[in-house]
Amino acid sequence: MQAARTSGWGILAGLRCLNGGVSASAPAILVRDLHKSYGGFEAVRGIDFEVASGEVFGLLGPNGAGKTSTVEVLEGYRARDAGIVSVLGQDPQRRPRDLRRRMGIVLQSTGMYRHITVREAITHWARFYPAPRDVEEVIVLAGLTEKADALANTLSGGQMRRLDFALALIGDPELIFLDEPTTGFDPAARRAAWDVVRSLQELGKTVLLTTHYLDEAHALCDRVAIIKEGRIVAEGPPAELGTSSSRYRVAWRAAETDALQTRETDDPTALLHQLTSAALARGEPLRDLSVTRPSLEDVYLELTAEPETADAHA
Numbered sequence: 001m002q003a004a005r006t007s008g009w010g011i012l013a014g015l016r017c018l019n020g021g022v023s024a025s026a027p028a029i030l031v032r033d034l035h036k037s038y039g040g041f042e043a044v045r046g047i048d049f050e051v052a053s054g055e056v057f058g059l060l061g062p063n064g065a066g067k068t069s070t071v072e073v074l075e076g077y078r079a080r081d082a083g084i085v086s087v088l089g090q091d092p093q094r095r096p097r098d099l100r101r102r103m104g105i106v107l108q109s110t111g112m113y114r115h116i117t118v119r120e121a122i123t124h125w126a127r128f129y130p131a132p133r134d135v136e137e138v139i140v141l142a143g144l145t146e147k148a149d150a151l152a153n154t155l156s157g158g159q160m161r162r163l164d165f166a167l168a169l170i171g172d173p174e175l176i177f178l179d180e181p182t183t184g185f186d187p188a189a190r191r192a193a194w195d196v197v198r199s200l201q202e203l204g205k206t207v208l209l210t211t212h213y214l215d216e217a218h219a220l221c222d223r224v225a226i227i228k229e230g231r232i233v234a235e236g237p238p239a240e241l242g243t244s245s246s247r248y249r250v251a252w253r254a255a256e257t258d259a260l261q262t263r264e265t266d267d268p269t270a271l272l273h274q275l276t277s278a279a280l281a282r283g284e285p286l287r288d289l290s291v292t293r294p295s296l297e298d299v300y301l302e303l304t305a306e307p308e309t310a311d312a313h314a
């Protein structure tokens, strides 16, 4: 274990070596063997991942998996116990002022400003940054045009969340952390928030988001990591996580009952041969026959299942 932790410094040194700074191809985020405990409880148990510059990366996992702890270490809010963390080429634990200006953070909690208008809040926050974006442009980007002159304490939950987005964007950060950006949103507000994230992607920003929603991960993320009990149990583009599995799902409609039948198999050729031979022998068609790979949701549920649930499916 110690050898793995020590070797990480070699990686960081390599990233810094070009032109005396961070190379153009250096990842925006690099995490190696990250550990974080609270008292005797180890919430993060040796996590490794990288996020490329301009990538939208999602941390997925059930409650208590260690997503927020990981993100808070990256943001510089929490000290790690072990491991290597590089954010935009710097160690967030040292809380360098320059790094804080290059990051935008949308926390789970909302409501920093209440008794001033949306425009006033964004204008005020802009003063903390050396080269902020244009306030009116950020109001449009966050979808707050119609609420620009409204007092923050009159906003709905979803509109308040947009104000949080706006405050995270006004400093024109290179990297944005979004912790559960749409939890509690109605469907329309979620879509609007997704549009904001896509706008960030088009602007070339790097985004790290945590979410419980698989459709959100699918819609927004270039890559995701699934975390369970402080460890990454799968990582890859959302659409490809299932296809890397060797399992297939074969579905068909039984002629006698008209009910949809499904069977999982590692050998779809043999199963199809068995099913089609039997159907031909009976002189019946196999209606709605399909062979599919597991979806992100299937993979997620399988990997994050509690032991009892896993046994029930075995």
Ligand SMILES: Nc1ncnc2c1ncn2[C@@H]1O[C@H](COP(=O)(O)OP(=O)(O)OP(=O)(O)O)[C@@H](O)[C@H]1O
Binding pocket: 038, 041, 043, 061, 062, 063, 064, 065, 066, 067, 068, 069, 070
């Ligand atoms: N300050 C703390 N003190 C003690 N335990 C903590 C603290 N913060 C988090 N934990 C514990 O660490 C584990 C990981 O929590 P964390 O908030 O990182 O998970 P999460 O994946 O973000 O969960 P959620 O999806 O519910 O936000 C949980 O068991 C949690 O109870």
